[in-house]
Amino acid sequence: MDDQKKNNYIAPVIWGITITSLIIALTMTAKKAFAAIVPNQKIRGCDTHGCGSFGASRGGRKHEGVDVVVTPGTKILSPIAGKVIRHPFPYPGDIFYKGILIENEQYSVKIFYLNPTAIQNTTVKQGDVIGVAQNIASKYSPGMTNHVHIEVKDRTGKLLNPTNLFT
Template sequence: MRRALLICALLLAVPAAADAQATGGTAPVQTPGVTGGNTAGRPFRIPPVIRAFSASPRSVVWGGAATALRFRVDAVNLRAVRVVLSVQRRGTRTVRRVSLGRVPTGRSVTRRWTRAGVAPGVQLLTLRVVDSRGRPLARAARATLTVRVRPRRKPAPAPAPAPAPAASGVFPVRGPHTFGDGFGVDRGDHKHNGVDIAAASGTPLVSPRRGTVLATGYGAGSGYYVVVRDAERDHAYVFFHLLAGSTIVREGQAVDAGQRIGSVGSTGHSTGPHLHFELWAGGWWSGGHAIDPLPYLRAWS
């Protein structure tokens, strides 16, 4: 998806600047911020320049605080310019484009970026000033950002976990993990129906409580999935994006709390290894509804 485009404005500027020098005292002095004309009377433009582009902090935990993008655009006779960020995970070809909107020129600006949809890994960030049709107007500026998966610190004695909604249970991801998008997060055409828990591919997944396997299978969005119905309460636990071939339970099988059902993967609609975990009350689909599993997950971790 990357296109190398010729920056025509730059090519125009060079001969024009040379003309201006050749005519000596009569030509205006060429300084950044000034538009001049060449000898044919055609205006030329000095392309905008992106300066001091940085992403801070340079290393973040997946699902953690937003990244501050700092930069400055100097441009001739333009008070604001359109800026687009391209994000490419090192070693992959997928590029996400994030519009940063119009930014004022001639001074440092900071834009908060939530990194929505960005998976763990080293991310190559490319900043471009573009015209109204998305064509680059300036040389791109680059920076890198490391998004890492790290075990949560010993959970600080949680702010009184919601009045014990959860009976005893086992945290479904048995290994280092971090929380990503939560329940109800806006996904454009739908609300996020569960909680994302990032962990290394292959990390064991277990049933949080004793129950029965209600369903296993594969869906385009969910990837490989497993659903477990709680033996004691009217709850169902839904696991998405399992590693291909890792499902080790079958429909109708009884499982214990802590019993392995499969492994963390990234199958289906997923940008990196994580468990998408849902908790349904009153039945899975048939008459039931998903509720926020976070209080339960916290109680189990």
């Protein structure tokens, strides 16, 4: 093989590191901000009550979070390390459905449709059990895919699309 053909198969070297090894190293060390809240986490698609993606139409407004498919009774894990601020309610006047608000120096994460087990004003680690999924389909109909709803804001209060923040 002549020198011209050999050079086509040699990765470029920068400071003694090949581009390929640099890409592999960056990929392996890059960490997403959020841990999955359930094993095999999946965003709710569309069902008879709408779609679970960020920005999906909700009549005159947009969906401000993502819906993660769960089975009622599933343990929900904290996506971030932070402090449990409060246990909010998604529906005014309905105290059956509950949520949890966790904050740290970067994010504010609100998760609805779970019975919180993490106590208000305590600190949780990423991956700690923070609650148990409720049966949201019982409020709407069997046509609703059971899920928990996650909303994320940055430290300035700006609403974020959490889809790409998860590992």
